[in-house]
Amino acid sequence: MNNLYRQRLSSHLKEMFKYLRLVFNDHFVFALLIFIGGLGYAYSNGLKELQPNLWWAKPVIVVVLLLVLQLGRFATLFQDADVVFLLPKEAEVRQYLRGARTYSEGLAVVYELFGMFVLLPFVQVTDAMSVFDLALIAVAQLLMKDSLFSLAIIRRFQVKAAWLKESFWFKWAVPLVILLVSVYGLPVIGTVLALVLAVSLRVADRRYDAVPFDWWQAITLENNRMMGVYRFFNLFTNVPMLKGVAKRRRYLDWLLNIVKITPRNTYLYLYSHGIVRSGEFSGLYTRLTILGMILLYFVRGTWLPVALAVLFLYLIGFQLIPFYWQFDDIVFTHLYPIAEKQRVNSFRRLMFSLTGITACLFLVMVVIANQDWQVGLIALVVEGVEVVLMVQYYLPLRLKKKK
Known part of the structure; x- marks a missing residue:
């Protein structure tokens, strides 16, 4: 199963690079560089007009970190036919998911660190946190992302506990509380809470090793994820996987x-x-x-x-x-x-x-x-x-x- 995921990941990356070459052509790259440069210049000028200890700075930091936390989804690369052909291998599906988690979490770490890197100048200007506090917030952010991947794996099994399948609490409510605690002066406690959440969900994930795998749920979630990727590419180029439907209007x-x-x-x-x-x-x-x-x-x-x-x-x-x-x-x-x-x-x-x-x-x-x-x-x-x-x-x- 490990080899199967590696093969699929290789094919998936080739497909993604093909679309990226179509999107990032010479003209678009040139225009994008101008846009990014202008945006960075505007961001820099905007920071110069800000004052320390603004009342709305901390809420903005919390909201941005919460939104960045949602970037990076669990990429299983399951296909529709897997419900038939991989069913005899269900006992080894954990090996497959381990490879999927390694790839997905590695990519998500890049998203999280980049988001925090962009937010860092704003934090330094408006809040002046210490380097130690910022490092603790970064660790808490990564731990919360790890817990979201544990939750994603749990959702792909036939778990009867409804509270584990309720994504709102673990994706939005609990991370919001942890970020509020971390940003509003208690980053150590926030990091400890994030660690407890990550460990708890990993333990909960392991408790369901003997539970049947929900193939249809896993395939549906992966198809939805890929449709989101294809819709993004469809903003810039034609994607054969997306077939439009004619409407009278x-x-x-x-x-x-x-x-x-x-x-x-x-x-x-x-x-x-x-x-x-x-x-x-x-x-x-x-x-x-x-x-x-x-x-x-x-x-x-x-x-x-x-x-x-x-x-x-x-x-x-x-x-x-x-x-x-x-x-x-x-x-x-x-x-x-x-x-x-x-x-x-x-x-x-x-x-x-x-x-x-x-x-x-x-x-x-x-x-x-x-x-x-x-x-x-x-x-x-x-x-x-x-x-x-x-x-x-x-x-x-x-x-x-x-x-």
């Missing part, structure tokens, strides 16, 4: 009626109806637009909001380009007496409308967040230039390159 008929039914608009009619009713591309467009608006609402400055708006406009435009070939598998589209140039122009009109709407929404959020007409004017000019360059020059080059 009658409430958008007024928008589709703008396109006149004429031979000239054949592909524009097809693309506009397709993008509205496609679960995959419409969801991708909506999620990125809403995410960009939310981030722009919280970002202040002259150039950082503009850079963020440019980044998300590029991401949206780049991810919508594959929609051009969405209907190529339908044989009837090849019978259209429509020139390729007319098809490209129809798609450009669609892209111009979608990116233009997003640019307007981003502009509104920039103006609301900054309350400065000069920043709004800069965003208007830069976004307008980007939309024109993307639709008039970048898009035709991408389509020509794919032929």
